[in-house]
Amino acid sequence: MFRTIWSTLVGLLIEDGQLAIGALLALAITWAIAFSGGDQGRDVSGWVLLVMVLVLVVANLYRAGVTARARVSSAQR
Amino acid sequence: MDPVTLAIHATPAFIASAVEFVEATTIVLAVGVTRGWRAPLIGTVAATLTLAVVIATLGVALVTIVPEHLLKGVVGALLLLFGLRWLRKAVLRFAGIVAIHDEELIYQRELAELRVQGLQRTEFDWIGFLIAYKAVLLEGTEVAFIVIAFGAAGGVALSAATVGAIAAGLFVVALGIALKQPLTMVPENWLKFGVGAMLCSFGVFWFAEALGMEWPGDALSIPLIVLAFLASSWLAVRMLRALLPQGARVEARNV
Numbered sequence: 001m002f003r004t005i006w007s008t009l010v011g012l013l014i015e016d017g018q019l020a021i022g023a024l025l026a027l028a029i030t031w032a033i034a035f036s037g038g039d040q041g042r043d044v045s046g047w048v049l050l051v052m053v054l055v056l057v058v059a060n061l062y063r064a065g066v067t068a069r070a071r072v073s074s075a076q077r
Numbered sequence: 078m079d080p081v082t083l084a085i086h087a088t089p090a091f092i093a094s095a096v097e098f099v100e101a102t103t104i105v106l107a108v109g110v111t112r113g114w115r116a117p118l119i120g121t122v123a124a125t126l127t128l129a130v131v132i133a134t135l136g137v138a139l140v141t142i143v144p145e146h147l148l149k150g151v152v153g154a155l156l157l158l159f160g161l162r163w164l165r166k167a168v169l170r171f172a173g174i175v176a177i178h179d180e181e182l183i184y185q186r187e188l189a190e191l192r193v194q195g196l197q198r199t200e201f202d203w204i205g206f207l208i209a210y211k212a213v214l215l216e217g218t219e220v221a222f223i224v225i226a227f228g229a230a231g232g233v234a235l236s237a238a239t240v241g242a243i244a245a246g247l248f249v250v251a252l253g254i255a256l257k258q259p260l261t262m263v264p265e266n267w268l269k270f271g272v273g274a275m276l277c278s279f280g281v282f283w284f285a286e287a288l289g290m291e292w293p294g295d296a297l298s299i300p301l302i303v304l305a306f307l308a309s310s311w312l313a314v315r316m317l318r319a320l321l322p323q324g325a326r327v328e329a330r331n332v
Binding site for chain 1: 157158164
């Protein structure tokens with residue numbers, strides 16, 4: 001059981017570290033908006049978080065694709 | 078419990094748990110076929126009981142002791158982190174960058190390993206017991222996490238998530254018994270893709286609720302959030318396919 005938790009944590013923070021850091025940053029920004037923006041801030045916080053996470057997913061995968069392409073091209077050379 | 082609540086909380090837990098049960102069933106099947114059924118079945122029951130204790134103590138304690146908004150915030154953040162990981166892997170698999178999870182290959186590998194270990198059986202086959210126990214416990218821990226995560230909204234949600242997970246277990250095990258071979262026809266990557274999107278959606282929904290936001294239509298906005306995740310992930314799959322030459326494979330940890 002501890003091995004599963006450990007491997008999940010390692011996977012989350014090391015293999016997918018940039019995604020995890022990006023997500024934590026998005027959560028922190030959402031929290032800041034909700035607490036500093038009053039009622040209006042609270043009402044939009046969920047949508048802001050959703051948009052930030054969607055952009056994060058696409059950006060992270062785009063970066064993964066570019067990295068993979070570079071590795072494939074260098075392996076073919 | 079009304080049907081909408083049941084559907085919202087039991088279905089995601091059912092689908093997410095089914096993926097984990099397929100992996101555990103594959104290993105138990107391999108042990109049973111090569112070494113006989115008694116020890117792996119006892120191992121499976123022992124692991125199930127261990128998990129029941131974990132869920133009963135941890136899950137109920139979390140839901141009853143920790144304040145609801147705090148629990149939703151923490152679980153929402155965790156769901157988002159884990160969901161993003163599942164979604165990313167599923168997208169990379171669909172795009173052909175990472176190899177698709179192959180139950181048949183896992184089954185054959187497990188069979189070969191067990192045959193190498195030989196059939197020196199004592200009165201009780203401890204190897205068969207331990208392999209089955211470990212597999213069910215490891216995959217089951219993920220099921221426990223899924224149940225606790227989807228049940229974080231409160232007692233009703235926890236019951237519905239538990240029902241969903243138990244139903245998934247019974248369904249997958251019945252399928253395994255009926256077929257007596259690895260469940261290769263289960264579209265695992267599709268399920269992981271859907272579950273990743275659902276985990277992320279519940280994460281966003283609960284985290285915002287914990288901050289005091291009221292979603293329009295309450296839980297009815299969850300399907301919309303799921304759709305948004307599915308759409309952007311599908312966009313990412315197409316983008317990756319366009320970026321990479323066909324058949325190019327890279328280790329997940331390298332991208």
